[in-house]
Amino acid sequence: MTNVQQHIGSIALVVKDYDEAIKFYTQKLNFELVEDTNLGEGRRWVLISPPNSNGASSNGTNSSRTNLLLAKATTPEQISAIGNQTGGRVFLFLHTNDFWRDYNLMLSKGVTFTEEPRVEPYGTVVVFEDLYGTKWDLLQLNN
16 A cells, blocks of 8 residues: 655635735745746746745655745636635634744734734734735744
């Protein structure tokens, strides 16, 4: 029997505009622009990823990282989903190794938080919104 190996390579995030989304994620959240390829007819393949999320495992082997694929909305249905891909729930969970460093940096760059940081049994967390209102958790898990 073959050992199944799978991972999620990319998660599509519907955006209004490629360039303004790239600017938000790279300047306010310090994400890396992994790829920006022109596909013609106004379409682009835009991948972003959190800093230093190269997928290196503790044993030194490389695994693939999960990227966000910024997908420009082009239909009325897609446009209506911008900022609300999950019906108002938190959509993405940004894990960090230093909650207060990242929270204060994001706060200083004008990122919108919908609540005050809180300590839960599993770690420290706060909900923030991207430039379109998509809800994220900034989260540092307890060890």
